[in-house]
Amino acid sequence: MQALNVRALCAGTAYAALLTCAATPVFAQTAQPAADTTVEEIVVTGSRIQRKDADGVGVVTTLTEADIKNSGAGSVGELLQKLPSAGVSLSSNGTQGTSYGASSINLRYLGGAEGSGNRVLVLVDGHRWVDGVGQRGFRDFVDLNTMPLGMIEGLEVLKDGASAIYGSDAIAGVVNIKTARDFDGVKAQAKYGVSSEGDGQQYSGIVNFGKRFESSALLVSLSYVKDKPILTSDRDLTRVTLVPATAVGTSPNGLFILPGLSNNAYFGTATGFAASTAPIAFNAGATIGAGSQADNAFHTAALPGDYFNTQAQGIYSAGPSERYGVYTRYTADLTDKVRLKVEGLYNQRKSDQLFSPVQLDIGGTSGTIRGFAIPNSQAFNPFGTANGVPTANALGFAANQAWRIRKVMTEVGNRDNVQDVKTMRVAGGLDGTVSLLGRDWTWDVYALYSKNKINSRALNAINYDKLALGLGTACASAAGCVPVNLFAPMTAAQADYIRYTVVESNSTSIFDVTANITGELFQLPAGPLAIAAGVEHRTNKAVDNPDAFVNTAPTNIPTPASGSTFASNTSTTGQTRTPTRGEYSLNEAYVEAAIPLLKDLPLAKSLDVSLALRYSDYDTVGGDSTGKIGVGWRPIEDILVRGTYSQGFRAPSILELYQGGRQTSFQGVDPCNGGAAANASRPGCVGVPTGYNQANYNLNGLIAGTIAGNTKLKAETADTYSFGLAVKPRFAPGLSATVDWYQIKVKDAIASQSATQILNLCAQQGGVFCDLVTRDASTGAITNLLQGAQNLAEIETSGIDTTIRYEFSTDVGRFAAVLDTSYLDTFKTTSPNPTGGAPIVDERAGKGDQPRSTYPHWKGQASLTWSLGSWNALWRGRYIGDTTDVANTVKGAKTDSIFYNDLEAGYVFNTFETAVSIGVSNVFDEAPPASYANAPINYDIYTYDARGRYMYARVSAKF
Structure with a gap:
């Protein structure tokens, strides 16, 4: 192979726009080799062409091994999610989110669902990774927590559309994770961190073994990470909604x-006692009196005496997780022109999320789950014959009566979702060089198979069928039945009888074969015309196996088949979901060219054009082609002017096509709170009773809903434009600056409107917009909200990225300063109006008035590093701008901006290159800005964290 100097290499890799050999613009920098150091040809994310003058026109942010180590992050996801260009991404493993232990990267906020990142293509050494799995069905994005940290040596983030180069999913950009290089010896690293509150501890360790042989090399990497939880009750912000x-x-x-x-002469109760307008509560610690004294153990519930804080019931702001991983790679030179590479990976993650106990809500013709009955002879009915009440005065509560019991089932225990995720990957290929047309060409053939599987459990659910039996007369003759007491604390035996554990599994898999070739066709006056071409075949599969009993109709509660208007069709508190499986296959071919047009001319130090074309043929949505063109112009050596236009293409995922209909609970604020009278200008609120508040229904206000796939989806397409300027003035060595504008338009975008969007459209527009919202006619409570994927008209986003960097040496050490900002100008979704009127436009830029959907206009990071001899230190700052909040009387309709500060210092010993560092993240213990839209946890867990000040120590060595 040919060689090139480092200056040329740097121009095409880390910050091509900066024209400088930098690492990330955010994290610590290391000293660079001398200018005459030579390296081999390279391939940079955003291009398949292997070339010696790897100048690129796309913006590539590169994070090195040192950057990852010095970032203070405990995972790849945590590191990437701090980039200013990253939007809300799955993180924190908290109770209020839907990450269930997974981690995602959502560039440009373009993920299809909250934080999913399914419009970002994640590669490992240029090859695809298997999709994630989840607690309630498989996913359609890469879970970054399936990658052992020790296997990763660097990352490249292309913030540009790249469908023409890499195929589907690259609309928002590409993240390429680079695995560790071959070496001789042992590298070890250990880290421990803890918050200033003494929780959220993290333990991590990495040991990499490397051995080079005469013509081969072996690498074995072992990784371990353990995170402990943070409770909502242990932070002021999250303690109370x-x-x-x-x-x-x-x-x-x-x-x-x-x-x-009500007005019962036998019990001596007042008018309205236990009526719907004056429900009663049990007197804590009381003993229910016999006969006519039974009512004395109850009182008419009222605030503030009967306020109960569910946030203090062991809920996680950040949940526990434990990850084990091993990665191995063997490479061998089969000949002087052919090399073999074989890889294997196994990763296991165990995580869980703790919730408050089940908030039971049952009744006859009232309540969330209906069709129950409690006869007057039931063993624990305090107003029945078993408690000494004469038959003539005994009260029973029939399935066709409007009775209702709501109760936090503390005796059953906190609900706990538990995941065990196992990821397996085997891959291998050949690469080498061959002489064609009188020139050397580089080629590679690669195949991989990977499978991701989860076994999940949802502990301490309730079996409605057993509960109905335990409340009825048939319990006495049913084998094993335990009569249940819902009027006073239950016994352990009663709780055990109705407790249920939901057991489920789902999996995803990928089989991928690629072949590529790159080289130079011929010489042009300004340089060689280089091309790359390749083909790919891929098959993706997914299977979802929900709990069979959860999805069966109950036998002890009337079902819809009985024709009863008060029927229930759910057997447990577990969310129903139909089993499903799906797959798709595709064949693709691409060609790419790098064309130098001008060189060393007046006002044209260089002018280069890059072209790419890809054709994709799916067995689900057919074929389509995408193209890309990029132009890079240097009027003088100090300045690069660049621009790109690219077409994007994303086929609907297996999840979007085949997801089985499943029950879920949406977080959101009902715009009809207060009832129709308080919302006279909202036609969709007509009929909602005065004083209604969704917070009083269905598990503390969470909105009951159903999510389902759509087999009629078609592919979405995108147009991406970018234009930028990069300056590295020769009169100021070490100084560089870039500014880049981007605009992305996604057409026929596959998306689901959020629960809040659906509710607002229904409230404000009424009519057909309310077809997705079902309410209880008597109470106004939302009993079901339907959310499904559809091809919306368009998503458009645009903004500006800016980076300034300055490196310099002084008598007191070497310094490197970086400022990296991102301005989100617009992010709007334009949807067709079902009534035929003007399209509905939802502008999100600058807003945070929906749960886990914060879109600040401004985000930025800055860093200042210092090194002198064996000593080093760094400061990091991270800014997240303010956003709007839901209009409310509690805190104002704004979510404040926040600025985090981190500090780290370290020393490197000569013995075994032992490096010791101590650091403090969030030095000033800044809490996340309060958000009414994200109640009851009160902050967006996908944008901020409630950990607070966090101290850590890290030690690494090489042997």
Whole structure:
């Protein structure tokens, strides 16, 4: 192979735009080799062409091994999510989110669902990775927590469309993870961190073994990471929901609406006692009196005495996780022109999310789950014959009566979702050189198979079928039945009887074969015309196996088949989901060219054009082609002017096509709160009772809903434009600056409107916009919200990225300063109006008024590093701008900006190159800005974290 000097290499890799050999513009920098150091030809993310003058026109951010180590991050996802160009991404493993232990990267906010990142292509050494899995079905994006940290030596982030180079999913950009290079010896690293509150501990360790032989090399990498939880009750911000209580909510003392107790002469109760307008609660610690004294153990529930804080019930702001990983690679030179590479990986993640106990809400013709009955002879009915009440005065509560019991089931225990995710990957290929047309060409053939599988459990759910049996007369004759007491604390035996564990599994897999060739066709006056070409075949599969019993109809509760208007069709508190499986295959071919047009001319130090064309043929949506053109012009050596236009293409994923209909709970604020009278200008609120508040229904206000796939989806397309300027003035060595404008338009975008968007459209427009929202006619409570993927009209986003960097040496050490900012100008979704009117435009830039959807206009990072001899230190700053919030009377309709500060210092010993560092993240213990839209946890867990000040120590060595 030919060689090139480092200056040329740097111009095409880390910050091609900066015209400088830098690492990331955010993290610590290391000294660079001398200008005459030579290296081999390279391939940079954003191009398949292997060339010696690797100048590129796309913006590539490169993070080195040192950057990863010095970032203070405990995972790849945490590192990438701090980039200013990253939008809301799955993180934190908290109870209020849907990450379930997974981690994603969502560039430009273009992920299809909250934080999913399914429009970002994640590669490892230029090859695809298997899709993620989840607690409630498989995913359609890469879970970064399936990658052992020790295998990673660097990352490249292309913030540009690259479908013409890499195929589907690269609309928002590409993340290429580079694996560790071959070496001789052992590299080890250990790290421990803990918050200033003494929680959120993290333990991590990496050991890499390397051995070079005469014509081969072996690498074995072992990784371990363990994160401990942070409870919402241990932070002021998350201890109590921001949404004020306007009515008595659910508590362990219960909330009872019981017909017959109002103005009951036998029990001596007042008018309205236990009525729907005056439910009663159990007196904590009381003993229920016999006969006519039974009512004395209950009181009419009222605030503030009956307020109950579900946030203090062991809920996670950040959940625990434990990851083990091993990565191996063997390479061998079969001949002087052919090399073999074989890889293997196994990774396991165990994680869980703790929730408050089930908030039961059952009844006859009232309640969330209906069709229950409690006869007057039930063993624990305090108003029945078993408690000494005469038959003539005994009260029973039939399935066709409007009775209701709401209760936090503390005796059953906190709900706990537990995941065990195993990832396996085997891959191998050949690469080498061959002489064609009188020139040397580089080629490679590569194949991989990978499978991701999760076994999940949802502990401490409730079996409605057993509960119905335990409340009824048939319990006495049913084998093993335990009569259940819902009026006072249950016994352990009763809790065990109705407790249920939901057991499920799902998996994804990928089989991928690629072949590529790159070389120079002929010489032009300004340089060689280089091309790359290749073909690819890929098959993706996914299977979802939900709990069979959860999806069966109950036998002890009336079902819809019975024709009853008060029927229920759910057997447990587990969310129903239909089993599903799906797959798709595709064949692709591409060609790419790098064309130098001008060189060393007045006002044209260089002028280069890059072209790419790819054709993709899916067995689900057919074929389509995408193209890309990029232009880089240097009027003088100090300045690069560049621009790109690229077409994007994304076929619907298996999840979007085949996801089985599943129950879920959406987070959101109902715009019809207060009822129709308080929302007279909102036609969709007509019929909602006065005083209604969704927070009083369905698990503390979470909105019951259904999500489903859509087999009629078609592929989405995109147009991406970028224009930028990079300056590295020769009169100021070490100084560089870039500014880049981008615009991305996604047409026929596959997306699901958020629960808040659906509710707002229904409230404000009424009519057909309310077809997706089902309410209880008597209470106004939302009983189901349907959310499904569809080809929306268009998503458009645009903004500006800016980077300034300055490196210099002084008598007191070497310094490197970096400022990296991103301005989000617009992010809007334009959807067709079902009524035929003007399209509906939802502009999100600058807003944060939806759960886990914060879109600040400004985000930025800065760093200042210093090194002198064996000593080094760094400061990092990270800024997230303010956004709008839901209009409310509690905190104002704004989510404040925040600025985090981090510090780190280290020393490198000569013995075994031992490096010791200590650091503090979030030095000033900044809490996330309060967000009413994200109640009850009160902040966007995908944009901020509630960890607070965090101290860590790290030691590494080479043997």
